[in-house]
Amino acid sequence: MIYHTDYFPSRTVSSNGKTYRYFGGTAYLGLATLPEFRNILINNIQQYGTGYAASRKANVRLTIYEKAETAMADLVGSEAALSVSSGFLAGQLVLRSFPEASCTFFHAPNTHPALTHPRGKQYASYDKLVEDVRNFAARHPDKTPVVLCDSVTPEQNLYEHNWYEELPADRTVFIADDSHGLGIMGAEGAGIHKKLRGIPFRELLVCGSMSKGFGIQAGAVFASDAMIRRLWKHDIFAGASPASPAMLATFEQALHLYDRQRDRLSNNLSAFDKGISYINVFNRIKGHPAYGYNDESLTRYLLDKGFITTSFPYPDAQSPPVQRIVISAYHTGDDIADLCDTLRNY
Incomplete structure (x- = not known):
């Protein structure tokens, strides 16, 4: 599904009159919207x-x-x-x-x-x-x-x-x-x-x-x-x-900001890893903020709960969908906690 928006997505994205928590993309350090x-x-x-x-x-x-x-x-x-x-x-x-x-x-x-x-x-x-x-x-x-x-x-x-x-x-x-x-x-x-x-x-x-x-x-x-x-x-x-x-x-x-944002990302990853320690559906590299998965029903479930994740065919339309939850430095502790709670009920 395609979501059109007029603003760069950060921790949230607004599309078709609704605001979602956004856990996709590749803005890993949350810099594009950092004042x-x-x-x-x-x-x-x-x-x-x-x-x-x-x-x-x-x-x-x-x-x-x-x-x-x-x-x-x-x-x-x-x-x-x-x-x-x-x-x-x-x-x-x-x-x-x-x-x-x-x-x-x-x-x-x-x-x-x-x-x-x-x-x-x-x-x-x-x-x-x-x-x-x-x-x-x-x-x-x-x-x-x-x-x-x-x-x-x-x-x-x-x-x-x-x-x-x-x-x-x-x-x-x-x-x-x-x-x-x-x-x-x-x-x-x-x-x-x-x-x-x-x-x-x-x-x-x-x-x-x-x-x-x-x-x-x-x-x-x-x-x-x-x-x-x-x-x-x-x-x-x-x-x-x-x-x-x-x-x-x-x-x-901005080298000092990169250091600070990496620390924030690291803290978010630690919180997310702790919250999903019992869930075995993700493929990832230790320390990397992209958590891949294969179950399309998880994408639909998270969308229904107000979360947009990465999900689209890549690199071309005939390719299988790339599906990922992406954690960023711009996410708050509440964002991470709410996502973990939602995943626990999946």
Whole structure:
């Protein structure tokens, strides 16, 4: 069912004259409606405008880009970072930087469309993926296997599983989309990079959206200095409009709010976990605010009780519905308690 609304949903959403408690979406830290965060963004719009209609390679350059990218790299733990206008563009820029003539692409199960190469092989099994990459590397010393994956998927995830350790690291380019980990997972919201950098991959790149965990409309790539310089020179990067400088300035100035909101999210997750400790219908990653489930009747039951959760076919209309309860930093203690009480009566 589709719900139309005229306002960005926070802990509630109004649609068709009725107000619901909202436990969906991906605004994990509740930043889009946080007054302090909005004020920082508004002030930066006053300085930088609403957008930047120019190439990053133009002869007039805003220093905030390099300043914010340094802050991004420091937080994530990479040598360097590069910002773009969206997480999807970040993935496509990374893909286009590896030529088909010398590279072969291997997609882990449930890899996001942002990292899908048209000539890449799709896998349903991680074991089979690892086996094929190892065999490919042994048989084709002149080619580079490029392994593409999401850090967070329903079946496995890079935060709890280490399947990638079986890859021939010195031969492999490893690229992870960390859109659902950046800002909320790892120490200080650093995401997956600090864990992956311990593997001596030929090249490691982490990319993703900055909107879900950091609340800014932008994408980013985290990699070695040499790789970021290579991406900077790519014609896609030169030809695409950059992320809004006001957004990047807001990221750089809101680090203290990210810390505070992560603490609030952590408290909400602890309360929710305690309240549903006896319920076994959810699939989730420890510490992640999305609680997946398969029972469509639960979605209907919660709706009848005044709760909207995530429920829609993804990535296309023929796909099975993605169904999740999503906890955010903007939820109150009463929101969590009421949801737990409702689930107890299901």
